[in-house]
Amino acid sequence: MKIHNFSAGPGILPAEVLQEAAQGVLNYQNTGLSLIEMSHRGPEFVDVMDQAVALVRELLNLSDEYDVIFLQGGASLQFYMAPLNLLSSNGYAAYLDTGTWASNAIKEAKRVGKIEVIGSSKEKNYTYLPAYSVPSDADYLHYTSNNTIYGTQFQSIPECEIPLVCDMSSDIFSKPIDASKFSMIYAGAQKNMGPAGTTLVIVKKEMLGKTGRSLPTMLDYSVHIDKESMFNTPPVFPIYVSMLTLKWLKQNGGLPWIGEINRQKRDCFYEALDANPLFKGTVEPSVRSWMNATFLLNDERMESAFEALLNERGISGLKGHRSVGGYRASMYNALPLDSVKVLTQAMNDFAQQHG
Ligand SMILES: *Cc1c(COP(=O)(O)O)cnc(C)c1O
Numbered sequence: 213m214k215i216h217n218f219s220a221g222p223g224i225l226p227a228e229v230l231q232e233a234a235q236g237v238l239n240y241q242n243t244g245l246s247l248i249e250m251s252h253r254g255p256e257f258v259d260v261m262d263q264a265v266a267l268v269r270e271l272l273n274l275s276d277e278y279d280v281i282f283l284q285g286g287a288s289l290q291f292y293m294a295p296l297n298l299l300s301s302n303g304y305a306a307y308l309d310t311g312t313w314a315s316n317a318i319k320e321a322k323r324v325g326k327i328e329v330i331g332s333s334k335e336k337n338y339t340y341l342p343a344y345s346v347p348s349d350a351d352y353l354h355y356t357s358n359n360t361i362y363g364t365q366f367q368s369i370p371e372c373e374i375p376l377v378c379d380m381s382s383d384i385f386s387k388p389i390d391a392s393k394f395s396m397i398y399a400g401a402q403k404n405m406g407p408a409g410t411t412l413v414i415v416k417k418e419m420l421g422k423t424g425r426s427l428p429t430m431l432d433y434s435v436h437i438d439k440e441s442m443f444n445t446p447p448v449f450p451i452y453v454s455m456l457t458l459k460w461l462k463q464n465g466g467l468p469w470i471g472e473i474n475r476q477k478r479d480c481f482y483e484a485l486d487a488n489p490l491f492k493g494t495v496e497p498s499v500r501s502w503m504n505a506t507f508l509l510n511d512e513r514m515e516s517a518f519e520a521l522l523n524e525r526g527i528s529g530l531k532g533h534r535s536v537g538g539y540r541a542s543m544y545n546a547l548p549l550d551s552v553k554v555l556t557q558a559m560n561d562f563a564q565q566h567g
Contacts, residue, residue, distance in 0.1 A: 219529030363506030387471030406454030
């Protein structure tokens with residue numbers, strides 16, 4: 213049976229990418245070696261890394277002002293590493309608290325220096341995006357573009373005069389964006405780009421070397437930039453698969469192409485949700501996420517019957533995060549529109565049977 217994979221992360225990757233990656237693990241381009249058993253400094257892997265960086269640059273249309281590196285430690289390490297590299301010792305940074313990941317970022321940044329939370333939606337369980345005004349004297353503004361767990365998403369880039377830093381882990385490469393508005397973007401690979409194990413960091417050169425802080429070598433962006441992500445052994449497999457996914461994106465038409473498909477998926481899902489009498493969305497409709505749609509059954513007693521139907525239809529990964537409950541349909545780039553149609557059909561059929 214075909215499985216429709218709505219997993220929130222690690223998330224679905226294109227089938228053809230997994231095919232090629234499997235081949236590369238067994239015998240990389242007829243070298244007789246696996247990609248994961250050769251030197252990362254050899255021509256084969258250096259070429260993979262160069263292609264990955266070039267694809268990131270091309271897809272996001274990055275100017276030479278930006279550096280692109282692949283690190284380890286997940287997006288969670290960036291919660292600490294970003295302020296360590298960007299926050300001056302006598303200044304402060306502004307943060308928006310819009311969900312679990314945003315609040316984890318705040319917690320770690322506070323270990324480094326002074327943080328001001330300029331807006332929070334915590335008191336309503338992060339079901340909306342707060343109003344805020346950006347202070348002009350902060351070192352930077354940090355926000356989370358898509359709140360993976362709660363299912364809200366910024367519908368536009370915050371207007372701001374100070375440098376903008378964004379955790380884009382769960383919506384990077386999901387639609388065209390103006391990357392020139394950001395001073396730094398980071399994203400764990402495993403939501404919308406590749407396997408877990410690498411984190412993409414895009415940072416403007418002018419942001420670095422200004423804190424006066426002596427940085428541990430491994431936590432210093434400049435070190436990784438100088439060594440082109442090869443200061444130590446990079447996570448070769450996740451970078452390889454990320455490169456293949458970015459190539460898939462480019463070959464199919466890049467961000468305009470995927471943005472249109474993701475818009476269709478969003479419209480298809482939320483229209484069906486709003487028309488269905490048995491279900492309701494959990495967040496303010498104007499800020500619903502394109503990537504992670506969170507929803508509930510009005511009557512919790514129907515959950516086991518609904519879950520049985522999901523199993524029957526091959527719908528996988530729909531369980532909501534434990535802090536929200538209910539359901540979460542993650543519709544990352546590699547999830548086809550057809551899978552969303554299978555889900556909305558199942559929800560409609562369920563309403564027919566039980567309405
Ligand atoms: C998943 C996620 C994280 C955490 O990523 P790790 O790579 O597991 O550290 C951080 N931010 C967002 C927005 C996420 O979706």
